[in-house]
Amino acid sequence: MGPAARPVTARITHIGGPTTLIEIGGVRLLTDPTFDAPGRRYSFGLGTSSVKTAGPAVPYESLGRIDAVLLTHDHHGDNLDIAGRALLPSVPLVLTTVSGARRLGGTVPGVRGLAPWQEAGVADLTVIATPARHGPPLSRPIVGEAIGFAVRPAGRPEVLWISGDTVLFDGVRQVASRFTVDTVILHLGKVQFGLTGPIRYTMTGRDAAGLIESIRPRRVVPVHYEGWSHFREGRTEVEAAFPAGALTWLTPGVPTTV
Structure with missing residues (x-):
């Protein structure tokens, strides 16, 4: 962050996996809702699958009002599971990919699809979709679309950025050139299948770590590195890749102001 940048004060509750409750200036955003109990195996296509090994730290019924869901993609159970899908029709606004909005449109009245760099308003926040690629080059026709989200308070240049499920590629590197990023919620885990x-x-x-070196945010919050059998890197491996003290680890279920 540059010397004139101001912190984007947010209260973040890590619920589990990619699921977080983000509260900024009274606006309450829920990311990638996953509220199923552990133990189930989910298909991810092409013969791949994964077992959910940890349940949510907070039940959905305890969260209170949700102003919008930021859904990075709808077609994998570790980002939208059965219980998460069931709650979407009750949320006034669901922002997701263009193809995801088409799939959900028949059952979710508030769904809206965003292409990368398109914007939507949530109260006095601006939400901008950012590029994500959920696999190697040319994999989108197979693995499907995904996006991230940059959340900007009114009248501010700084954003809170949610990377979404993505590999490192030019699209996420563009975030550094387009935004002043205050806090990053990073989806990690090195997902692989046998x-x-x-x-x-x-x-x-x-x-x-290489991406963060170019973005230079104030806070880096890792998520989506545990709770499923398809992750190959957990907290120990992630922490080892960063300088000491560079990461803000959240205790699941505990609201934390960053």
């Missing part, structure tokens, strides 16, 4: 060998579907800790 069936597809060494192919990675999300960032490693080393990938993320």
